[in-house]
Amino acid sequence: MLLARSSLFLAFLAGAFATSRSYNIVGPAKSCQRAVKPDAWPIKKELQVCGTDGVIYPNLDALECAKNYSGHAVEKQESDKCDAQKQDESKLFFLTYAADHEVCGSDNVTYINVWKMQEVAQYRKVEITVQHEGECKIDCSFSPIYKPVCVSSYGLDSEQTFSNEEEFKCFSSQNPYLNLSRKYDGACVFNYENSFAPVNIICGTNGFTYKNVNEIRKLRKSNPKLRVMHDGACTPDEVKGLFSADQIRELAGSRSESSAICGSDNSTYHSVFAFLVAQADKKAKGQDLMPVNCVQCNEMTKSNGTSPICGTDGVTYPDEKALGCIENYLILKEHDGPCSPSDETGPCKRQLNGGFAEVCATNGITYTSNEAVWCAALTDPKIKILHQLECISD
Incomplete structure (x- = not known):
């Protein structure tokens, strides 16, 4: 009595097909951990068991997991008491989040477990197999320079700006089902005057303080010489x-x-x-x-600087008080002791996580993140953050 594959969990797919830990129950039983191991799929007929709730489970571990998860008294019974033609497949939906055992699918997507992978395969009507256990490791090229491209997202009329070509290609390879298509070079067009921009205090060359660079963009229509003097x-x-x-x-x-x-x-x-x-x-x-x-x-x-600390910009400060005196409020304490090139949490390593928001530096280059600017500054200390968002061009 092999459980049908055709529509397993289909009605319950909400589009969240990539790895998600939000469903992970606290302290899953060992039976749940075994039930989601990669070798649990494909379902093996000889391992299927019939539960007293009338559900055909892929294996005994899945039945025990259901008992642990639901709290219901489900026990194994004779196989002929379960009707394979009358299965409520939603009863097995819990397996997609019963426990974590990440697998990398043949589509280069990381799934929380093999059952989540098969849920997506059936929804997308494609075949996905396990490449290996653990997270997918996609070798993406990286650029810290902000050269935006506008992309139509999810096949709809909506648009999304990526920091550069490298980020777009990497994201596309990690999300093969989004059907992203490149529209044009440059950030997606929107109205600066009506758009929301976070408060990021900046000083203009006219001596006035503004909430963010977009205020200066608007004023430049009547005062083209107006620029950002510095952050803060x-x-x-x-x-x-x-x-x-x-x-x-x-x-x-x-x-x-x-x-x-x-x-x-x-x-x-x-x-x-x-x-x-x-x-x-x-x-x-x-x-x-x-x-x-x-x-x-x-x-x-x-200060005698007897308690050096490392800042998030990769610079060593004499102590926490000295760090508190710098003018850049974005720089925080990273760890006790001096910074080291081998720091796994240094700005040059953190910038690899991708662009978060474009940042204009004093060298006139727009970078993909604060971390990218700080990393460049470790080579050239003259480089500093000028303001958040893209540099103003003539």
Whole structure:
């Protein structure tokens, strides 16, 4: 009484055919682990067992797994008491997520177990066999440079931007059923003015602080010379070099921007302009006012650096306090002790995970991620992150 293959689990496929751990039950019984081993498929007639629930199970381990998973008292009974023509195949759906035992299919897709692989094979009406146990290892070429291509995704009218040709080819090889097709070079066209962009504070060359680079893109229509000066809010020294004292005082009362500053007088100033006005007023009274971070970091220079740490940018800092004084909030602590070229978590290794969001560097090149910029900076320390998103071109 061989269980039919034609429609096994078909009605339950929700499109999630690649590896997924979200269904993995906690502490699966050993019977479940054995039930999903690669040699469980194809089903062997001599190993099938009939359960007291009327279900024909692929083998005894699958029956025991069903008992463990459902909590129902399912036992083995004589084979002639199960009718192969009246099987509710949904009863075996639990095998697709009963336990993890990754296999690499002949389609180069990694599946959570062999039953998930066969679920996809039947849904796609293709034959998929096991290449080997474990995750598929696809040798993808990699490029850290952002040269986007626009692709039609899932065979629909929707579009998706890939960081570069290498990322597109790698993704396509790992997802053979998506039927991706290349449309044109460059990012998929969309309206910058109406599009959502995450808040990523940047300083413009006009001394104003903006929420993200898209604000500068819009302003460049009327001011083509406007550029990004650097990531993060404009500093008091930068603003003082661009505006007169009277202009700063006027802007303090009229301009609202994301450049709040904590002063050494324990007051928070809503903008760099408001801070500069207060600083000038206090100076007239013989008092000093500095940004708190500057005060703290001046003290940090006295650190003896006896507890070095490695930052996520692959640079070694004297200690955690020194790391806290750098202007790039994206750089965090990676581990205790100095960085090493052999670090498995260094930026040059992490960049291989693919592009997350394009990043513009000070050399005018758009990279696929922060990690790609930091990796390049290990060779050329002059390279730094200028701002998130693609560089502004003339």
